[in-house]
Amino acid sequence: MSRTLPAPVAMPDLRGRTALITGASDGVGVEIARGLAAAGAELVLPVRNRAKGERAIESIRTTVPDARLTLRDLDLARLETVRALADALGAERVPLDILVLNAGIVLLGDPERHVSVDGFELHFQTNFLGHFALTTALLPLLQERRARVAVQLSLAAGVSRVRWDDLQSERRYRPLRAYGGSKVALGLFGYELARRSRASGAGVSVGFSHPGVVPGTAIAPAMRARGGNGVGRALSERLGGTPAQAAQCALLAATAPGEEPPAFFGPSGLFHFGGRAAPQRPYPRLSDEADGARMWELAEELLAERTTTPAP
Numbered sequence: 431m432s433r434t435l436p437a438p439v440a441m442p443d444l445r446g447r448t449a450l451i452t453g454a455s456d457g458v459g460v461e462i463a464r465g466l467a468a469a470g471a472e473l474v475l476p477v478r479n480r481a482k483g484e485r486a487i488e489s490i491r492t493t494v495p496d497a498r499l500t501l502r503d504l505d506l507a508r509l510e511t512v513r514a515l516a517d518a519l520g521a522e523r524v525p526l527d528i529l530v531l532n533a534g535i536v537l538l539g540d541p542e543r544h545v546s547v548d549g550f551e552l553h554f555q556t557n558f559l560g561h562f563a564l565t566t567a568l569l570p571l572l573q574e575r576r577a578r579v580a581v582q583l584s585l586a587a588g589v590s591r592v593r594w595d596d597l598q599s600e601r602r603y604r605p606l607r608a609y610g611g612s613k614v615a616l617g618l619f620g621y622e623l624a625r626r627s628r629a630s631g632a633g634v635s636v637g638f639s640h641p642g643v644v645p646g647t648a649i650a651p652a653m654r655a656r657g658g659n660g661v662g663r664a665l666s667e668r669l670g671g672t673p674a675q676a677a678q679c680a681l682l683a684a685t686a687p688g689e690e691p692p693a694f695f696g697p698s699g700l701f702h703f704g705g706r707a708a709p710q711r712p713y714p715r716l717s718d719e720a721d722g723a724r725m726w727e728l729a730e731e732l733l734a735e736r737t738t739t740p741a742p
C-alpha cells in the first residue's frame with residue numbers, strides 16, 4: 431500500500447557549520463547525515479566499519495553531490511577508540527557545531543548477556559557510556575562553538591528505567607530491559623548536560639529525538655526477534671516510518687532554535703510509531719535532576735576505574 435510521506439522539515443542554512451554524527455554508516459544515521467549535508471554542513475562521520483562508511487558516503491553523494499564528509503574511526507564499545515577520536519579532533523581543533531548521538535544497538539533476539547572489551551554490558555556501553563565518554567571529552571570543542579548536542583532516544587526510553595542496583599544487568603539480564611535502561615541513562619545524561627551547561631554558561635544546548643519505529647533498518651530485525659503473535663510486527667510495518675522520515679526528528683533536535691527547556695521531537699502519528707516529525711512531550715523520568723546527577727557521577731566513576739584498572 432502506498433502512503434503519502436510527510437514533507438521533510440525545514441532546515442536552517444548550515445553552511446560554515448560542522449556536524450559529527452555517530453552511527454551514520456547505516457539506517458537512520460545515514461539519513462540524518464544526508465539532511466545535515468543537504469543543508470550545507472560539513473560532516474565528520476566516525477564509524478566502526480570503514481567499508482560501510484564509504485557506502486554511506488556514496489549514498490549521500492547521490493543526492494548531495496558536493497557533500498563534504500570525512501570518515502573517522504570509532505567503536506563505542508572500545509573506549510580506547512573513543513579517546514583516540516576525541517584526542518585527534520581536539521588536537522586538530524575541529525570546529526564542532528552539532529554532535530548527534532545516534533549510534534545504537536539492540537540485541538532483543540539474543541538471550542545471552544554480552545560484555546564489551548572494556549568490561550561493560552554491551553547496550554550500556556554502546557548506547558550510553560561510549561556516548562558519555564565521547565561527549566564529555568569533546569566538551570572544550572563543543573563549548574567553543576556553543577554547539578548543539580542531539581540525543582537519539584527510543585520509545586523504549588519512555589517505558590523503561592535504570593536499575594541502580596544492577597546497572598550492568600549482572601544479576602538479571604533481559605535484552606529489552608538492558609536496551610531501555612541504556613536509553614534512559616542516555617536521556618538522563620542529556621538533561622544533566624543541559625543543566626550543567628546552563629549553570630556554567632558554557633553555551634552547549636541539547637535536543638532530544640526518538641525515531642519512532644523504523645522497520646527498514648539493520649536494528650529492526652533484532653526488534654522483530656522479540657517474536658510474539660505478529661500483531662506488533664504488522665503494526666510497526668504499517669505505522670512505522672522510513673529511515674528518511676525517522677531522521678527528521680533528529681534533524682529538528684539538532685537544529686531547532688531554543689535552549690530551555692530542551693526540546694524533544696518524535697513522529698506524530700499513531701502510537702508515535704511514524705508520521706510527521708513534531709515536538710513531543712518529554713518523558714518525565716529523564717529530566718529528574720537527582721537521577722541525572724547520579725548517572726553523570728556514576729559514569730565518571732566507571733570511566734575512571736576503567737582507566738586505572740585495565741580488564742584482564
Ligand SMILES: NC(=O)c1ccc[n+]([C@@H]2O[C@H](COP(=O)([O-])OP(=O)(O)OC[C@H]3O[C@@H](n4cnc5c(N)ncnc54)[C@H](OP(=O)(O)O)[C@@H]3O)[C@@H](O)[C@H]2O)c1
Pocket residue numbers: 452453454455456457458459477478479482504505506507508532533534535536556582583584585640641642643644645647648649650653
Ligand atoms: N529502527 C528502529 O525502529 C529504532 C527504534 C527506536 C530507536 N532507534 C534508535 O535509532 C538509532 C539508529 O538506529 P537504526 O535503526 O538506524 O539502527 P542501525 O541501522 O542498526 O544503525 C545503527 C548505527 O549504529 C552504529 N553502531 C552500532 N554499534 C556501534 C559501535 N559499537 N560503535 C560505533 N557505531 C556503532 C552502526 O554501525 P555499523 O554500521 O558498523 O553496524 C550503525 O551505523 C539507534 O540509537 C536506535 O537505538 C531505532
